[in-house]
Amino acid sequence: MLEIKNITKIYNPKHAQPLKALKGINLTFNAGEFICILGKSGSGKSTLLNILAGFDQPSSGEVLLNGKDISKFSGIEMADYRKDKIGFVFQDFQLLDHLSVFENVKIGLAMEASITKEKKDELVNDILYKVGLTKHADHKPSELSGGQKQRVSIARALVKQPDILIADEPTGALDSETSVEIMNLLKQISQSGKLVIVVTHDEEYAHMATEIVTLVDGM
Numbered sequence: 242m243l244e245i246k247n248i249t250k251i252y253n254p255k256h257a258q259p260l261k262a263l264k265g266i267n268l269t270f271n272a273g274e275f276i277c278i279l280g281k282s283g284s285g286k287s288t289l290l291n292i293l294a295g296f297d298q299p300s301s302g303e304v305l306l307n308g309k310d311i312s313k314f315s316g317i318e319m320a321d322y323r324k325d326k327i328g329f330v331f332q333d334f335q336l337l338d339h340l341s342v343f344e345n346v347k348i349g350l351a352m353e354a355s356i357t358k359e360k361k362d363e364l365v366n367d368i369l370y371k372v373g374l375t376k377h378a379d380h381k382p383s384e385l386s387g388g389q390k391q392r393v394s395i396a397r398a399l400v401k402q403p404d405i406l407i408a409d410e411p412t413g414a415l416d417s418e419t420s421v422e423i424m425n426l427l428k429q430i431s432q433s434g435k436l437v438i439v440v441t442h443d444e445e446y447a448h449m450a451t452e453i454v455t456l457v458d459g460m
């Protein structure tokens with residue numbers, strides 16, 4: 242489904258000492274897999290994630306989604322790729338404090354001009370049910386626990402039904418019990434047929450993965 246071939250990323254290529262953040266990475270990921278990307282600080286995890294999510298482009302190599310090379314996409318094609326195929330979950334949730342849980346999740350559908358308001362409301366209610374937040378739909382983020390906030394962020398990423406869910410340190414701001422809960426939810430999501438890719442510092446949760454990728458110094 243998602244294949245990367247000989248990816249390199251060089252920051253400041255014209256600098257006297259360019260920084261090689263990724264040094265020829267080859268990986269294949271399939272639908273239904275739960276991938277954990279591990280590695281020390283500076284090993285290239287965020288760089289790899291940003292390329293997979295279409296936030297950044299590699300210096301060389303290919304990123305193939307169902308055989309199509311997204312690394313050569315134009316700006317507009319890349320924006321469509323991010324909108325249609327990718328859900329992204331951030332460590333610090335990135336919720337809007339003045340909006341309710343329902344409204345925060347609905348933001349995930351803001352770019353979907355072809356979906357009616359009624360259908361959007363139905364999709365939001367469905368996903369809130371799936372992540373166990375129906376009772377909290379009218380609450381503000383400030384009224385939620387850290388784990389509940391991360392569930393809102395996951396619901397917002399999933400509401401547009403992307404094929405791929407990417408999470409950057411989703412448990413980084415959570416205690417260990419809540420972290421297990423969130424990792425279990427992410428695993429369940431992969432078992433429903435999505436490709437879930439998680440960057441984590443917490444090696445203790447890596448056993449839950451179907452595949453572990455360990456980055457060492459960009460390799």
Ligand SMILES: Nc1ncnc2c1ncn2[C@@H]1O[C@H](COP(=O)(O)OP(=O)(O)OP(=O)(O)O)[C@@H](O)[C@H]1O
Nearest residue numbers: 252253260262280281282283284285286287288289
């Ligand atoms: N925009 C940038 N410009 C220049 N160098 C960068 C940039 N982003 C990252 N780097 C460098 O690339 C290397 C890999 O960084 P990256 O953020 O991918 O690592 P990481 O494994 O995600 O680290 P952390 O766990 O601390 O987030 C590091 O040496 C970093 O300093």
